[in-house]
Amino acid sequence: MANHSASQPAHVQHHFVDSDQQFDSAKLGMWVFLVNEILFFGGLFCAYIIFRVWYPDLFSQAALELNKVWGGINTIVLIGSSLTVAMAIRSAQRNEIKGLRINLMITILLACVFLVIKYFEYEHKLHLGIAPGSFWNPTPEVLAVLDHPKANIFFSIYYVMTGIHGLHVIVGIGLMIWLYIRAGKGHFNSEYYTPVEITGLYWHLVDLIWIFLFPLLYLIE
Amino acid sequence: MAEVETKKMTTLQVQRFIPSENPTNTYLTDEKGVWAWMTTVDHKKIGLMYLASVAFFFALAGFLALALRTELWTPAKTFIEADTYNQLFTLHGAMMVFFVLVPSIPAALGNFIMPMQLGAKDVAFPRLNLASFYIYVIGAIFTFISLYMNGFDTGWTFYTPYSSDANSAGVIWVTLGVFILGFSSILTGTNFITTIHKLRAPGITWGRLPLNVWALYATSIIQVLATPVLAITILLLSFENILDIGIFDPALGGDPVLYQHFFWFYSHPAVYIMIVPGFGIISEVISTFSKKTVFGYWAIALSSLAIAFIGFLVWGHHMFTSGQSAVATTVFSFLTFLVGIPTGIKILNWVATLYKGSIEMKTPMIYVFIFLFLFSIGGFTGIMLGALSVDIHLHDTYYVVAHFHYVMMGGTLIALLAGLHYWWPKMTGKMYNETLGKISAVLIFIGFNMTFLPQFVMGAQGMPRRYYNYIDQFQPFHQTSTIGSYILGVAFLIILYYLVKSLFGGEKAPSNPWNSRGLEWQSTSPPDFHNFDHTPVVINHPYDYHKPMEEFQLGIAVSHNGHGEHQDEAVSEETKKA
Amino acid sequence: MSTTAHKHEHHVASAFQLWLIGGALVVLTILTVVVSSLPIPAPLDIITALSIALVKAFLVAAFFMGLYWDVKFNSMLLIGALVFFILMVTVTLLDTMYRNDIVPSF
Numbered sequence: 055m056a057n058h059s060a061s062q063p064a065h066v067q068h069h070f071v072d073s074d075q076q077f078d079s080a081k082l083g084m085w086v087f088l089v090n091e092i093l094f095f096g097g098l099f100c101a102y103i104i105f106r107v108w109y110p111d112l113f114s115q116a117a118l119e120l121n122k123v124w125g126g127i128n129t130i131v132l133i134g135s136s137l138t139v140a141m142a143i144r145s146a147q148r149n150e151i152k153g154l155r156i157n158l159m160i161t162i163l164l165a166c167v168f169l170v171i172k173y174f175e176y177e178h179k180l181h182l183g184i185a186p187g188s189f190w191n192p193t194p195e196v197l198a199v200l201d202h203p204k205a206n207i208f209f210s211i212y213y214v215m216t217g218i219h220g221l222h223v224i225v226g227i228g229l230m231i232w233l234y235i236r237a238g239k240g241h242f243n244s245e246y247y248t249p250v251e252i253t254g255l256y257w258h259l260v261d262l263i264w265i266f267l268f269p270l271l272y273l274i275e
Numbered sequence: 276m277a278e279v280e281t282k283k284m285t286t287l288q289v290q291r292f293i294p295s296e297n298p299t300n301t302y303l304t305d306e307k308g309v310w311a312w313m314t315t316v317d318h319k320k321i322g323l324m325y326l327a328s329v330a331f332f333f334a335l336a337g338f339l340a341l342a343l344r345t346e347l348w349t350p351a352k353t354f355i356e357a358d359t360y361n362q363l364f365t366l367h368g369a370m371m372v373f374f375v376l377v378p379s380i381p382a383a384l385g386n387f388i389m390p391m392q393l394g395a396k397d398v399a400f401p402r403l404n405l406a407s408f409y410i411y412v413i414g415a416i417f418t419f420i421s422l423y424m425n426g427f428d429t430g431w432t433f434y435t436p437y438s439s440d441a442n443s444a445g446v447i448w449v450t451l452g453v454f455i456l457g458f459s460s461i462l463t464g465t466n467f468i469t470t471i472h473k474l475r476a477p478g479i480t481w482g483r484l485p486l487n488v489w490a491l492y493a494t495s496i497i498q499v500l501a502t503p504v505l506a507i508t509i510l511l512l513s514f515e516n517i518l519d520i521g522i523f524d525p526a527l528g529g530d531p532v533l534y535q536h537f538f539w540f541y542s543h544p545a546v547y548i549m550i551v552p553g554f555g556i557i558s559e560v561i562s563t564f565s566k567k568t569v570f571g572y573w574a575i576a577l578s579s580l581a582i583a584f585i586g587f588l589v590w591g592h593h594m595f596t597s598g599q600s601a602v603a604t605t606v607f608s609f610l611t612f613l614v615g616i617p618t619g620i621k622i623l624n625w626v627a628t629l630y631k632g633s634i635e636m637k638t639p640m641i642y643v644f645i646f647l648f649l650f651s652i653g654g655f656t657g658i659m660l661g662a663l664s665v666d667i668h669l670h671d672t673y674y675v676v677a678h679f680h681y682v683m684m685g686g687t688l689i690a691l692l693a694g695l696h697y698w699w700p701k702m703t704g705k706m707y708n709e710t711l712g713k714i715s716a717v718l719i720f721i722g723f724n725m726t727f728l729p730q731f732v733m734g735a736q737g738m739p740r741r742y743y744n745y746i747d748q749f750q751p752f753h754q755t756s757t758i759g760s761y762i763l764g765v766a767f768l769i770i771l772y773y774l775v776k777s778l779f780g781g782e783k784a785p786s787n788p789w790n791s792r793g794l795e796w797q798s799t800s801p802p803d804f805h806n807f808d809h810t811p812v813v814i815n816h817p818y819d820y821h822k823p824m825e826e827f828q829l830g831i832a833v834s835h836n837g838h839g840e841h842q843d844e845a846v847s848e849e850t851k852k853a
Numbered sequence: 854m855s856t857t858a859h860k861h862e863h864h865v866a867s868a869f870q871l872w873l874i875g876g877a878l879v880v881l882t883i884l885t886v887v888v889s890s891l892p893i894p895a896p897l898d899i900i901t902a903l904s905i906a907l908v909k910a911f912l913v914a915a916f917f918m919g920l921y922w923d924v925k926f927n928s929m930l931l932i933g934a935l936v937f938f939i940l941m942v943t944v945t946l947l948d949t950m951y952r953n954d955i956v957p958s959f
Contacts (some may be wrong), residue, residue, distance in 0.1 A: 068805075069397040069399075071472070077863070079473040080805070081923070082468070082472055083465055089869070089930050089933065090502070092931075094503035094504070094506055094507050095507075096941060098507060100941055103942055104945060108955050126882060126883070133882065134875065135898070136875070137871055137875035140866065141704065147863060149449075175902070177649075187514070187515075204528045206527070206528060207527075207528045210520040211521075214511065218510075243894065258913055258918045261646070262913055265906050268906075269885055273886065500937050504941070530949075530955070540941055570882075587937060587941075588940065591948065600947065600948045600949075600951035602951040603951065766889070778958055
């Protein structure tokens with residue numbers, strides 16, 4: 055009847071034949087979810103492209119308000135975190151649980167650095183009155199440089215895109231803390247590290263989105 | 276014909292497993308009690324919970340429709356205020372689209388039947404499946420909360436700037452409800468794609484997938500690609516409402532047509548999410564009740580994918596009069612004509628399936644014929660609307676209303692009824708009253724045409740849609756339409772009656788009342804908790820009615836239900852029967 | 854086939870490989886910042902920036918996300934998503950780029 059054969063490890067769910075099928079299915083499912091995320095951010099990139107084609111001067115002017123250096127540092131921070139999460143998966147594959155936890159922790163810390171830098175960027179702008187929507191109230195110094203009538207649109211797009219990206223970073227941090235705790239309880243080993251693998255995929259996507267956000271928002275000349 | 280695996284060819288020991296006609300333990304008896312249902316990860320129970328929810332919303336939105344039609348009995352006010360009227364048709368549309376049509380066939384019937392058609396024990400991610408259901412429920416709750424706030428009257432399309440200006444709490448709540456609901460759709464699609472790729476029983480190659488599964492596969496692809504764009508659209512709309520972010524509002528520097536682009540980028544593929552699973556059901560039912568293989572298997576399978584793809588490129592045909600560039604309108608019109616072709620191929624192939632078939636006019640089959648008639652009208656009128664010059668005249672008239680009711684109700688809903696009546700014995704283990712089934716099918720046909728045919732004529736003569744008032748020349752049309760809607764209401768009540776009655780003391784259903792060759796029928800009625808008590812092995816094409824039933828009831832001999840060694844090597848042509 | 858039980862080994866990347874890719878990504882980031890300050894006429898400046906970004910994205914997807922060693926279908930999913938994104942943008946631009954007025958007035 056429908057009894058679980060003792061030949062399958064405990065982590066294999068009952069509707070899967072074996073561990074490989076379960077792992078492959080989880081990866082496939084996560085990639086399908088990433089497709090979904092790409093289209094989600096894709097809508098935002100689409101809005102960006104449309105408005106940039108309409109108002110190219112606005113975009114050149116407004117980008118001057120964004121700090122390339124901090125944006126570049128954030129990009130390198132995220133790349134670093136992608137590296138460490140890939141190392142974390144590698145540790146799990148080699149049954150090095152301590153290495154897994156260390157790499158996860160570094161990833162989390164780098165992600166937090168990203169958020170801190172973002173926080174200071176936002177704070178600086180809000181100080182200057184560069185705020186989304188109805189809070190748009192730029193100081194005279196800003197207006198001297200940025201006199202385009204549609205300037206609020208660029209920053210609406212900026213805040214929404216980086217804001218939603220930032221939300222995804224926060225979710226990623228939460229997921230990795232959860233992984234860190236589970237790893238500490240011995241849930242993962244070289245036979246079973248699926249949650250680490252698929253969370254890693256999610257995290258790499260967050261990095262990928264930023265790889266495109268950075269030049270499109272910060273590096274317009 | 277049957278495909279042969281080229282990579283690893285192993286011989287499997289198989290034996291015949293005849294499903295028991297008197298199952299003692301079924302999925303209904305194995306988990307009992309409200310809590311067991313609410314926490315189940317069994318795809319069959321989740322499918323039934325979706326079915327009940329969809330039926331509930333259909334009844335609610337249906338009553339709204341009856342209220343609307345009653346109001347339209349006379350020009351000017353009959354018994355509803357104008358503002359209320361706007362809220363009612365908005366709610367009717369939003370509920371029908373988001374809470375009934377989009378989830379209905381995939382989440383209710385698809386969840387139940389598809390894993391069984393694949394010979395699997397469940398979908399790939401059962402807990403995610405349950406989460407999808409609860410996300411659906413939460414989305415519904417948000418919508419009800421929005422009604423408690425001052426409601427919303429923007430039309431189900433929430434066009435800006437009206438929807439972003441109003442600063443209305445009602446709009447924010449309902450759009451967030453739809454945002455949440457979108458995730459239910461996305462996760463179901465993710466689940467189905469993974470299941471179809473990874474959980475097929477030995478012998479089920481892509482060339483032997485039931486057409487219902489092909490349809491659900493195409494639908495899931497659309498769900499995963501289109502729904503996120505709806506999600507971002509609604510998020511941006513909410514930001515416009517709450518923060519005055521000016522992407523869609525011209526007063527804030529934005530573009531209202533851009534909203535329409537984003538909205539319809541999802542909502543056009545959404546109508547294919549609604550209809551393509553219906554196509555899958557039609558293939559299943561028509562072959563069973565013609566005792567014949569479906570004509571042009573690959574044409575139908577691949578046309579579902581073609582519809583999915585081309586369906587992403589035609590959204591601008593909802594915006595011909597919105598101020599798009601001439602380039603865009605022309606391109607969209609051309610592509611709209613193109614998307615009719617794969618659908619037409621299906622209709623012709625189904626008709627060809629009937630030719631020289633041994634046709635049995637049971638209730639599901641009657642619904643298939645009704646579908647072929649009503650959906651063809653709907654499809655043709657869609658093509659007519661796709662012609663630019665014609666659409667300038669017909670846009671925003673009752674012609675459009677009639678068109679989409681013919682495809683959505685005459686198409687999706689009729690297909691849902693066909694599938695429901697087809698798989699009811701399998702899901703519940705009971706037979707419904709066949710005579711009442713036939714009577715209500717005929718009533719639906721009469722009522723439906725009476726309701727919506729006059730609307731084509733009205734629309735062509737200029738009666739605008741969403742209008743509360745009208746000039747006297749349209750009154751006979753409106754009144755005919757209203758009477759038709761009452762007939763529809765009666766028919767649905769009869770269906771509800773005999774289906775519910777079958778659950779209490781209905782005739783016990785055999786495992787395969789229709790003598791179908793489908794794999795889902797080679798199980799008990801109702802099925803076992805794990806669907807099959809063996810690992811099924813498939814050696815034939817799904818609709819090979821010329822082959823004996825024994826060949827469709829094979830499973831791995833002395834199976835540990837899928838666990839253990841060598842259970843899943845490729846099946847060669849030489850399977851030894853134990 | 855679907856239920857392949859053959860134990861296919863999960864590819865374990867070498868630490869050196871990963872650091873190499875990480876290093877390349879950092880270099881490319883610095884490159885894109887430097888290039889952005891050079892006077893390049895439009896639209897070449899956007900093309901350059903996006904090309905560098907695409908190379909970076911390829912490195913992340915192929916080597917960090919493991920697509921290079923993974924089943925081909927997962928790569929097809931990624932490419933498919935990008936195809937639909939491009940379709941969404943280009944077809945919408947068919948409207949927005951060819952309008953007479955940016956915001957239609959009635």
